[in-house]
Amino acid sequence: MALPVTTKIVLALAVSGIAVYMISAGGSEGVLEYIYVDKFVDEMPRYAGRIVKVHGTVVPGTVQQRIGAAGDYTFEVEKDGRRLPVHYTNMVPDTFAEGGEVVLTGELKDGRFESEEMAAKCPSKYEEQASADPTKPPGKR
Amino acid sequence: MSIALAAMTSLLSSLAPPLSAVPTGALSIATLGTATILVLFVLSLGTVALGAIGAHRRSERLIEGAVQGTYASFGLAAFASSLIIYAFLSGDYSIQYVQHTSDAAMPLFYKITAFWGGLDGSLLFWVLLHTLFGSLAVRANRMRHRELIPHVVAVLATITCFFVGLLLFIKDPFSQFLLEVPTQGKGLNPLLQNLYMIIHPPSLYLGYVSLAVPYAFGMAALFTGQVDAAWQRSVRRWVLFSWMFLTFGLILGGLWAYEELGWGGYWAWDPVENAGLLPWFTATAFLHSVMIQERRGMMKAWNLVLIIISFLLTIVGTFMTRSGVVQSVHAFGSDPVLAWTFGGFMLVIVLVSFGLLIWRLPLLRSRGELESVMSREFAFLVNNWLFLICAIFVLTATMWPTFTEWRMILAERYPDWMAWQDPGERVVIGPPFFNQYMRPLGLALLLLTGIGPLLAWRKTSTASLVRQFAGPLAFGVGCTVLPWQLGIDSPWGLACFGLCGFTFWTIVQEFYRGIALRRKQRPQNVLEALISLVLRARRRYGGYIVHLGVVLMFLGWAGNAYKLEKKVQLRPGEEYTLGAYTIRHEGLHATEDWQKEMITADLSVLKGGEVKDVLRPARWWYYQLPDQPTTEVSRYMTPGEDVYVSMQEVDMTSGWTQLSLYINPLVNWIWIGMAVMLAGALVCAGTRKSEGAVDDA
Numbered sequence: 001m002a003l004p005v006t007t008k009i010v011l012a013l014a015v016s017g018i019a020v021y022m023i024s025a026g027g028s029e030g031v032l033e034y035i036y037v038d039k040f041v042d043e044m045p046r047y048a049g050r051i052v053k054v055h056g057t058v059v060p061g062t063v064q065q066r067i068g069a070a071g072d073y074t075f076e077v078e079k080d081g082r083r084l085p086v087h088y089t090n091m092v093p094d095t096f097a098e099g100g101e102v103v104l105t106g107e108l109k110d111g112r113f114e115s116e117e118m119a120a121k122c123p124s125k126y127e128e129q130a131s132a133d134p135t136k137p138p139g140k141r
Numbered sequence: 142m143s144i145a146l147a148a149m150t151s152l153l154s155s156l157a158p159p160l161s162a163v164p165t166g167a168l169s170i171a172t173l174g175t176a177t178i179l180v181l182f183v184l185s186l187g188t189v190a191l192g193a194i195g196a197h198r199r200s201e202r203l204i205e206g207a208v209q210g211t212y213a214s215f216g217l218a219a220f221a222s223s224l225i226i227y228a229f230l231s232g233d234y235s236i237q238y239v240q241h242t243s244d245a246a247m248p249l250f251y252k253i254t255a256f257w258g259g260l261d262g263s264l265l266f267w268v269l270l271h272t273l274f275g276s277l278a279v280r281a282n283r284m285r286h287r288e289l290i291p292h293v294v295a296v297l298a299t300i301t302c303f304f305v306g307l308l309l310f311i312k313d314p315f316s317q318f319l320l321e322v323p324t325q326g327k328g329l330n331p332l333l334q335n336l337y338m339i340i341h342p343p344s345l346y347l348g349y350v351s352l353a354v355p356y357a358f359g360m361a362a363l364f365t366g367q368v369d370a371a372w373q374r375s376v377r378r379w380v381l382f383s384w385m386f387l388t389f390g391l392i393l394g395g396l397w398a399y400e401e402l403g404w405g406g407y408w409a410w411d412p413v414e415n416a417g418l419l420p421w422f423t424a425t426a427f428l429h430s431v432m433i434q435e436r437r438g439m440m441k442a443w444n445l446v447l448i449i450i451s452f453l454l455t456i457v458g459t460f461m462t463r464s465g466v467v468q469s470v471h472a473f474g475s476d477p478v479l480a481w482t483f484g485g486f487m488l489v490i491v492l493v494s495f496g497l498l499i500w501r502l503p504l505l506r507s508r509g510e511l512e513s514v515m516s517r518e519f520a521f522l523v524n525n526w527l528f529l530i531c532a533i534f535v536l537t538a539t540m541w542p543t544f545t546e547w548r549m550i551l552a553e554r555y556p557d558w559m560a561w562q563d564p565g566e567r568v569v570i571g572p573p574f575f576n577q578y579m580r581p582l583g584l585a586l587l588l589l590t591g592i593g594p595l596l597a598w599r600k601t602s603t604a605s606l607v608r609q610f611a612g613p614l615a616f617g618v619g620c621t622v623l624p625w626q627l628g629i630d631s632p633w634g635l636a637c638f639g640l641c642g643f644t645f646w647t648i649v650q651e652f653y654r655g656i657a658l659r660r661k662q663r664p665q666n667v668l669e670a671l672i673s674l675v676l677r678a679r680r681r682y683g684g685y686i687v688h689l690g691v692v693l694m695f696l697g698w699a700g701n702a703y704k705l706e707k708k709v710q711l712r713p714g715e716e717y718t719l720g721a722y723t724i725r726h727e728g729l730h731a732t733e734d735w736q737k738e739m740i741t742a743d744l745s746v747l748k749g750g751e752v753k754d755v756l757r758p759a760r761w762w763y764y765q766l767p768d769q770p771t772t773e774v775s776r777y778m779t780p781g782e783d784v785y786v787s788m789q790e791v792d793m794t795s796g797w798t799q800l801s802l803y804i805n806p807l808v809n810w811i812w813i814g815m816a817v818m819l820a821g822a823l824v825c826a827g828t829r830k831s832e833g834a835v836d837d838a
Contacts, residue, residue: 003511011514022578030574033566034542053569071708071789071799091708091789091801094403097768103569 345390438508617643634702686821693814700807
């Protein structure tokens with residue numbers, strides 16, 4: 001004896017109902033546009049007032065930290081010569097370094113990218129490692 | 142064995158000069174290694190041919206040749222692996238791979254494990270494991286399933302060919318520096334130099350690679366048309382074995398992230414993590430649905446589909462993580478050649494596997510039929526759908542950013558074709574999106590974990606429903622109300638607690654009833670009855686133990702609903718209170734060893750005015766990578782919660798210390814749950830053949 005047709009119909013309706021509900025109610029929190037710095041700088045007005053992710057390289061020599069505040073940094077990120085000033089207010093990840101690639105989440109305010117969330121390229125075993133320069137002194141104190 | 146081989150190698154290389162035609166005047170490890178890989182490639186091609194022709198002509202001699210070829214390919218892979226390990230140990234920096242992933246200062250242990258520390262070596266490691274598993278599977282089954290074996294051997298050797306081909310033509314781990322040979326190695330990233338990172342990747346690898354064996358048996362079943370339960374009996378334990386290693390590897394990865402990275406969490410839905418999770422979903426689904434086939438002769442085609450998809454997902458996962466196709470915070474070099482090669486291989490797998498499946502569909506008809514929704518079959522069916530939905534959702538969401546990127550590239554290249562739509566932007570998909578969908582799916586699976594075992598095969602009577610569900614429901618409600626009374630107001634958290642309670646009680650009830658029954662039959666104390674109960678039906682009770690582990694893990698996740706986190710700056714003598722705990726800064730000290738400089742903070746953890754522990758989070762500056770200090774987490778662990786502290790910034794002169802404080806409730810139950818799951822899986826794996834009939838009664 002197989003399942004009665006009515007049971008099958010009820011099941012099909014229930015499954016599709018749940019699916020439709022989940023998709024409509026779920027929304028798209030956590031889905032963000034991802035833009036490289038050069039494009040962001042070229043089309044800046046387009047992104048004003050929207051939370052986006054920006055990917056670029058931290059320009060060496062631009063990182064400044066306000067000592068005494070809980071993670072308050074300014075620096076610039078760059079791609080193909082286009083630079084974007086960033087104000088970052090949070091802890092930086094271990095892998096954050098001048099010249100390293102970062103992905104910042106935030107929005108444009110007064111020509112500056114305000115961000116509280118950063119992903120710095122994570123070291124992976126499957127990566128050609130950046131060679132360490134032995135002449136550099138150990139990190140800041 | 143590898144030591145013996147290494148010794149042999151050194152002997153060979155000392156004997157080599159007169160034989161050699163290499164310009165440097167010596168038969169180097171690198172040359173020998175590349176030659177070994179070449180021989181392995183030819184041998185694998187031969188094995189494919191012997192297996193295929195042997196099966197076609199039913200020639201015992203050819204088939205035996207193919208079996209021997211399988212063993213020999215393991216021998217060659219082991220030899221090549223010991224060569225690369227020898228190169229690491231002897232510091233042969235003329236080999237690029239050795240130079241990139243090791244240095245002379247690394248401890249011996251890390252030098253050996255650097256073997257799988259990079260892309261090229263990890264592919265060789267893949268081949269080593271694949272040929273090892275292939276040899277074991279063939280050895281165990283060559284008498285029992287004579288018809289299947291030549292096909293199994295041919296499929297396994299084809300997979301070997303693909304990976305050895307990658308080594309040979311694209312990623313040779315033995316390739317050398319052409320001009321100037323460096324005298325020093327670059328070393329392995331300090332973040333990766335810890336015990337978890339040594340165990341976690343190989344564990345995932347074992348799970349990944351071993352899924353090729355069930356796939357080979359499934360394909361052999363389709364080739365020969367012997368699609369009944371025989372192929373599955375050989376395969377079920379393999380899948381269980383793969384499943385155990387995947388579980389272990391995944392959770393260990395989480396534990397590594399939790400203890401090393403210092404952001405207070407353990408899972409971020411990163412593509413690399415997801416890649417490990419995908420085959421886990423389908424393997425878990427298979428382990429459940431295979432029972433329906435055994436009991437009711439249903440779902441034959443479906444089980445084959447799950448095996449094919451599981452294997453395919455291991456290749457997809459490797460493709461995602463190794464080719465640079467998917468953006469990830471784990472930085473992978475982008476490699477279009479590798480991406481296309483993998484893409485082609487996946488296409489072949491899909492076409493061949495599903496082509497065979499469709500061809501054999503007439504043989505795969507069900508014997509039984511679904512009779513009621515109140516049956517265990519139906520619960521398993523829903524479980525399978527949910528796991529498959531999880532896999533499809535995670536795969537799509539992981540690949541989505543890549544799709545949007547491809548859309549943009551297409552729009553740039555072919556503006557006319559793509560004019561009908563806005564090329565849009567690349568998007569990224571963050572953890573909140575995954576959590577939104579995976580939370581309800583996970584809870585639905587937890588509910589099924591409770592319901593499934595309570596339902597009877599075929600149809601459950603109303604009286605039995607009441608008898609089975611009354612206790613668990615009451616306990617589940619209690620587990621929802623109690624935390625609510627204690628002030629937890631997150632609906633997800635409460636639902637998770639309630640379902641954990643419900644499922645926990647169903648398991649307790651099963652054990653209680655089983656023990657009571659046994660004690661009625663013969664005089665035994667509770668422990669004796671428990672042990673004999675479990676041993677008599679290992680698969681059933683092992684499964685319950687796995688489920689208990691699942692409940693404990695969900696309990697750990699439920700704790701997320703009321704975790705606390707705070708970033709603070711403290712100077713020595715200052716304190717901060719978070720939740721029930723007060724953290725007091727006792728001072729800083731700087732130390733150094735031969736690898737690094739360290740600044741450590743002493744932080745007292747107080748609860749109710751009493752010092753519970755002194756935490757010592759630190760920042761380490763490796764001489765090798767002075768720009769990237771590492772964060773050393775310190776935590777105070779209790780069954781109820783973790784007090785987790787990481788130090789973000791520190792200034793030695795003023796004593797100013799910037800800390801991230803987290804209180805993670807119940808988090809340790811995740812690791813305990815993992816241990817319970819693995820213990821349960823071991824109980825299941827110990828099934829004796831004679832037991833099959835009494836199981837799952």
